[in-house]
């Protein structure tokens with residue numbers, strides 16, 4: 001009999017959409033249950049064990065409070081492998097876009113509201129070692145299944161090395177950047193989503209983060225030719241790829 005790997009899924013600062021994508025894999029969930037012992041997954045289980053040793057911990061969301069950080073450190077100590085799940089965990093995601101946090105918090109909560117102490121949202125890798133990344137906002141269901149399948153076989157999946165453009169061309173889509181003069185981020189974004197957005201006529205917003213060896217300098221110039229200002233181009237690139245302090 002195969003030994004089941006014990007896993008946990010914890011959410012930090014995020015909308016929760018990444019874990020819903022996993023739960024939407026309804027046909028495959030019985031297989032996940034067959035090969036994995038789900039020790040902790042609050043959105044799914046009534047009984048959660050928050051202390052046991054884990055083979056695999058999945059961590060969704062950015063870190064933006066002391067409470068987040070304490071939970072993350074405890075999760076890391078318990079787990080053999082820790083996987084960062086989704087754009088917020090990988091780059092800070094949309095949570096990290098608040099340039100003027102005081103203004104934003106006052107706008108949302110109101111000046112008089114008692115607020116939880118927070119700090120600027122940061123990726124998980126700023127605080128702990130990360131053994132694997134499941135990209136996307138949210139990830140594809142196939143991302144989870146690929147990771148869990150490889151882990152179950154005793155390995156760790158590699159990074160996606162091809163850009164969205166490659167998958168887009170394989171699907172024979174019309175190029176929104178070259179033909180449509182629209183600010184598509186496909187050339188610098190890692191694939192794996194089968195060019196989901198361009199296949200429906202919408203530009204790639206870069207939600208899966210930067211592909212290895214992305215040529216940002218070249219893409220910056222291409223995006224300027226679509227009519228965006230340098231500030232707008234920078235904003236688009238930073239949304240899911242983090243700040244680039246060296247400039248483009």
Ligand code: SF4
Nearest residue numbers: 165168175176184186
């Ligand atoms: S539409 Fe976007 S993703 Fe598709 S080929 Fe053009 S630049 Fe690449």
Ligand code: SF4
Nearest residue numbers: 193197204205206207
């Ligand atoms: S096409 Fe781009 S924005 Fe759309 S899902 Fe894929 S990586 Fe994300």
